[in-house]
Amino acid sequence: xxxxxxxxxxxxxxxxxxxxxxxxxxxxxxxxxxxxxxxxxxxxxxxxxxxxxxxxxxxxxxxxxxxxxxxxxxxxxxxxxxxxxxxxxxxxxxxxxxxxxxxxxxxxxxxxxxxxxxxxxxxxxxxxxxxxxxxxxxxxxx
Amino acid sequence: xxxxxxxxxxxxxxxxxxxxxxxxxxxxxxxxxxxxxxxxxxxxxxxxxxxxxxxxxxxxxxxxxxxxxxxxxxxxxxxxxxxxxxxxxxxxxxxxxxxxxxxxxxxxxxxxxxxxxxxxxxxxxxxxxxxxxxxxxxxxxxxxxxxxxxxxxxxxxxxxxxxxxxxxxxxxxxxxxxxxxxxxxxxxxxxxxxxxxxxxxxxxxxxxxxxxxxxxxxxxxxxxxxxxxxxxxxxxxxxxxxxxxxxxxxxxxxxxxxxxxxxxxxxxxxxxxxxxxxxxxxxxxxxxxxxxxxxxxxxxxxxxxxxxxxxxxxxxxxxxxxxxxxxxxxxxxxxxxxxxxxxxxxxxxxxxxxxxxxxxxxxxxxxxxxxxxxxxxxxxxxxxxxxxxxxxxxxxxxxxxxx
Numbered sequence: 001x002x003x004x005x006x007x008x009x010x011x012x013x014x015x016x017x018x019x020x021x022x023x024x025x026x027x028x029x030x031x032x033x034x035x036x037x038x039x040x041x042x043x044x045x046x047x048x049x050x051x052x053x054x055x056x057x058x059x060x061x062x063x064x065x066x067x068x069x070x071x072x073x074x075x076x077x078x079x080x081x082x083x084x085x086x087x088x089x090x091x092x093x094x095x096x097x098x099x100x101x102x103x104x105x106x107x108x109x110x111x112x113x114x115x116x117x118x119x120x121x122x123x124x125x126x127x128x129x130x131x132x133x134x135x136x137x138x139x140x141x142x
Numbered sequence: 143x144x145x146x147x148x149x150x151x152x153x154x155x156x157x158x159x160x161x162x163x164x165x166x167x168x169x170x171x172x173x174x175x176x177x178x179x180x181x182x183x184x185x186x187x188x189x190x191x192x193x194x195x196x197x198x199x200x201x202x203x204x205x206x207x208x209x210x211x212x213x214x215x216x217x218x219x220x221x222x223x224x225x226x227x228x229x230x231x232x233x234x235x236x237x238x239x240x241x242x243x244x245x246x247x248x249x250x251x252x253x254x255x256x257x258x259x260x261x262x263x264x265x266x267x268x269x270x271x272x273x274x275x276x277x278x279x280x281x282x283x284x285x286x287x288x289x290x291x292x293x294x295x296x297x298x299x300x301x302x303x304x305x306x307x308x309x310x311x312x313x314x315x316x317x318x319x320x321x322x323x324x325x326x327x328x329x330x331x332x333x334x335x336x337x338x339x340x341x342x343x344x345x346x347x348x349x350x351x352x353x354x355x356x357x358x359x360x361x362x363x364x365x366x367x368x369x370x371x372x373x374x375x376x377x378x379x380x381x382x383x384x385x386x387x388x389x390x391x392x393x394x395x396x397x398x399x400x401x402x403x404x405x406x407x408x409x410x411x412x413x414x415x416x417x418x419x420x421x422x423x424x425x426x427x428x429x430x431x432x433x434x435x436x437x438x439x440x441x442x443x444x445x446x447x448x449x450x451x452x453x454x455x456x457x458x459x460x461x462x463x464x465x466x467x468x469x470x471x472x473x474x475x476x477x478x479x480x481x482x483x484x485x486x487x488x489x490x491x492x493x494x495x496x497x498x499x500x501x502x503x504x505x506x507x508x509x510x511x512x513x514x515x516x517x518x519x520x521x522x523x524x525x526x527x528x529x530x531x532x533x534x535x536x537x538x539x540x541x542x543x544x545x
Contacts, residue, residue: 025145051312051321052257053224060223067502081372087416089465090280093542095184095274097267098228098250102182103218121223 025129026075028138029116031140033059034123035136044079044140047123049090050100055121063103064112071109075125144477152169181545182228185215190540192237196531199519200287200295201237203536209235210540212278214247226252232278232302236295238524244329247278248303250273256311263307265330269299269364270379270410271426277302279325284459284469284497286509288540291453291473291491292411292428294518298340300410304329304360317370326361329383340370343522347436348390348402351523358385362409373417382408382432392438400438404449420461427454431478440482451476451517455491467497477517485532488515504543509535 028044030037037055039047046052053061065070068084076087094100106112110128116122118136131137148322170198190210192203201207211234216229232247248267254260277298282284287295288517306327313320332338332355342352362381371376386407392400412444413426431450437443455473474493480487495509513534521527 042319044259046312046314046319053226053254054256055223058232059221060220063158082417083420085420086422093276093279094284095182095218096186096214096216096230097366098216098218098230098252098262099267099275101180101218102184103224126344 025128026071026078028079028123028140029113029135030123030126030138031116031118032122032134032136033120035069035138039138041079041140044097047074048080048087050094053100059121061133062119062122064115064119064122065103065105066109066112066125067105067107070123071127078113079125105124150541152395158209158478163357165202180220183216184220184538185213186278186280187211187213188540188542190286195535196529197516197519197534198237199205199508199513199527199534199536200290200525201239202500202525203237207237208261209237210538211235212240213241216248221382224254226250226254234278234298236298236337237297238278239335239336240299245299258311258313260310262308262310264303266308266327267303267327268301268360268381269308269325269362270381270409270430272415272424273414274301275381280540280542281505281544282508283509284467285457286495286507286540287493287511289453289455289457289471289473289491289493289516290489291424291455291475294428296337296340296518296520300332306360317329319368321368323364323368325363325381328359329357332356340403340520340522340525342388342390343524344520347371347393347402348392348395349393353390353399356385356389357387358384367488375415376443377411377413377415379411379413380408382406387431391443395438397439398438398441400436400442402434402436404432404434416499422459423457425456427453429454446545448479452476452478459495463500469495469497472530480517485515485517487517488521489517490514503545505541507538507540507542509538509540511538 034055037057043052047061054087055061072084076084077115078083081091082086091102095102104115109130112131113135116124180356183379184412190207191208193206194203194208197202214230214232216228216230218226220226229249230247231244233242233244235242246265248265250262250264250266252260252262269275270293272413273293276282277293304327306325308323308325310323320504334352339355360381364377364379366377368374384406386404388402389399392398409428409430411426411428416423429452433446434449435444435446453475455471457469457471459467459469471493476488492512493509495507498506513536519527519530
């Protein structure tokens with residue numbers, strides 16, 4: 001294998017790595033007691049915008065969100081069609097006018113996942129690579 | 143130069159704000175909330191500076207004033223799956239209005255049966271237009287002042303909240319959703335110190351100032367259509383006061399009282415907002431007014447007429463990056479029964495704003511207004527304008543700490 005081929009393979013590996021990073025997919029994680037909850041896209045939106053505050057199986061919805069970063073940006077864009085800034089404003093507006101209880105926010109996915117695992121009723125999002133067996137992953141229907 | 147004592151006080155508060163801001167900036171990522179409990183604490187503190195070149199507008203600010211600050215502090219708790227309780231206190235100094243008196247802004251018990259039906263009771267924020275419930279939330283917009291054509295800052299304490307109950311909910315339909323709010327109750331006590339009193343004082347019917355203002359009830363509804371096009375929503379709001387009455391010594395003969403009464407004073411507001419990427423576009427139109435009667439027996443028999451004014455604006459805001467957001471709007475407010483085409487019948491406001499987020503807790507804003515017309519430019523003891531000019535430049539600088 002000559003040097004030119006090695007360079008090409010290296011470039012290809014970098015390309016694959018960069019594509020895999022760019023396409024990292026956020027997933028919804030919930031406390032394991034909620035693994036039988038049924039979600040569709042509209043319900044996810046209602047949950048993360050504070051319109052749905054209790055689970056169908058009973059118990060309060062406790063939101064956990066990442067403060068910032070590409071995972072938060074991707075998830076919020078896909079699920080509630082808001083930027084992180086717009087999402088924060090939505091919740092500031094609710095919390096400061098008596099309209100809702102603000103989400104718990106976390107600096108890292110690990111902290112968020114541990115909180116969801118330990119908190120009945122908790123729901124949040126992490127990159128799929130960071131969802132382990134301590135939490136349940138819910139895939140919205142439709 | 144001798145500084146009046148209230149200015150020293152205001153500047154002291156300003157410096158205190160800067161110190162607090164600096165301390166928080168040093169640990170800007172620290173959470174102020176109480177962790178691991180259901181109790182949430184939040185709040186904000188703003189200090190600003192207003193400069194107006196010709197007229198005292200919207201408050202007493204010709205030559206500049208530091209009397210431009212507000213603060214709120216709230217606590218809320220969730221009990222079980224459906225019940226939430228909370229309250230916020232608020233204080234404001236806005237020129238000669240507010241005077242840093244602490245008031246109860248909202249205090250609610252909210253039971254959410256399902257996403258389509260909930261009940262909120264107590265002192266509840268007043269739903270009107272896109273931003274009626276968020277009048278004081280500096281942190282959610284780039285603007286220092288919401289467009290005055292629809293959100294007159296002088297009326298802040300008149301339409302901020304009501305005592306009563308509201309049912310609300312959200313229903314998915316037509317590939318989007320509809321949010322509704324239906325409410326009833328009455329306004330908290332309205333004293334002559336409130337900003338709304340300037341409307342009565344400015345009319346010139348009273349010797350000195352209006353003595354009392356009251357309402358019998360407030361009722362209303364709001365419907366929001368979150369359309370299938372992501373980020374686009376339309377809102378319609380209607381509310382009215384019954385028996386909006388005032389009382390005070392009649393200017394022509396002060397030993398008798400003049401009373402005024404709107405059987406029904408209504409607000410009708412149509413709004414649209416489109417959020418796309420980092421842009422937010424908004425526009426609202428609002429009509430307000432009603433049929434008012436005056437009487438001062440036995441001097442003045444009952445006389446009446448319609449008092450009504452319309453306002454609209456278009457605005458655009460864009461977040462440029464984590465630090466900067468810019469915004470602009472044009473608004474027009476006009477008297478439907480103006481006596482002539484002169485500047486006393488309209489107010490046209492062009493505004494440009496820049497917001498800088500120092501960190502997630504502290505922001506700064508600078509805003510400039512070019513205002514044509516003198517409609518709703520008061521000439522009262524608290525907001526004197528004995529010789530109003532047709533054009534006015536208003537500059538506002540503001541910093542807000544929130545947590």
